[in-house]
Amino acid sequence: MxxxxxxxxxxxxxxxxxxxxxxxxxxxxxxxxxxxxxxxxxxxxxxxxxxxxxxxxxxxxxxxxxxxxxxxxxxxxxxxxxxxxxxxxxxxxxxxVKSEPSLLYYNQEYLVDSMKRSRIVKSEIEQSVRNQGYATLENVEAVVLETDGSLSIISKSEKEKKKLDIVGLKV
Known part of the structure; x- marks a missing residue:
């Protein structure tokens, strides 16, 4: 019982x-x-x-x-x-206590060393890009692993509006 x-x-x-x-x-x-x-x-x-x-x-x-x-x-x-x-x-x-954001993809190039340190593989980056509505990485300028574990996608169109600032990102 x-x-x-x-x-x-x-x-x-x-x-x-x-x-x-x-x-x-x-x-x-x-x-x-x-x-x-x-x-x-x-x-x-x-x-x-x-x-x-x-x-x-x-x-x-x-x-x-x-x-x-x-x-x-x-x-x-x-x-x-x-x-x-x-x-x-x-x-x-x-x-x-705090980690730094990591740049994983920039200017049409995967940053392999940064990806290895972050334990992120290409397919996870590509999935995140698709989740943001992009079919391919052609329109993506950068992918950043944020301190909370999320991936931020910075599009090329956003870059054209303002200069991309990657200062403070771990590469």
Whole structure:
């Protein structure tokens, strides 16, 4: 019986903690601002995953109380604030926490060394180009792997409007 159903009190606990935990998390996220759930760098991603894991843990684990779960939320969101505050004020911390965008394709040429470092293959670049509505790379000036893991496509028509600035991109 325990495999499919334990008890009504266990279900009630999950229901109550789920609702109260959800409300707590939404309130904390509203207070902490949009940055908490951004995917600007690896640390932001980790915080988002850890919040979900914490939420799931305290709902289902009978050993973790609501107050302990909410405290976990506060610690994670607080650490995210501390790290983002430090990255603004310290170039050393910024280099540790944040990656740089990488130029993967430029001026009709794949940048193979950059692709190897980024672990991106040609077919992934081509897929991203197609997802942006381009049938081929003929109209693409550059492809950049952004710090959040997304690929940005810069078209030649955009280049003609303004000079392409690749300063700050890891090549």
């Amino acid at each position: 325990g495999l499919l159903f334990n008890s009504w009190s266990d279900l009630g606990r999950v229901l109550v903690l789920g609702v109260l935990g959800y409300i707590s998390l939404v309130l904390l996220l509203r207070v902490s601002g949009n940055r908490t759930l951004s995917k600007l760098n690896a640390f932001d991603f980790i915080v988002t995953v850890a919040l979900g894991s914490t939420f799931g843990s305290f709902i289902l684990n009978k050993e973790i109380s609501l107050v302990e779960g909410v405290t976990g939320f506060i610690v994670l969101i607080g650490m995210q604030h501390v790290v983002s505050w430090l990255t603004i004020r310290s170039t050393t911390i910024k280099r540790i």
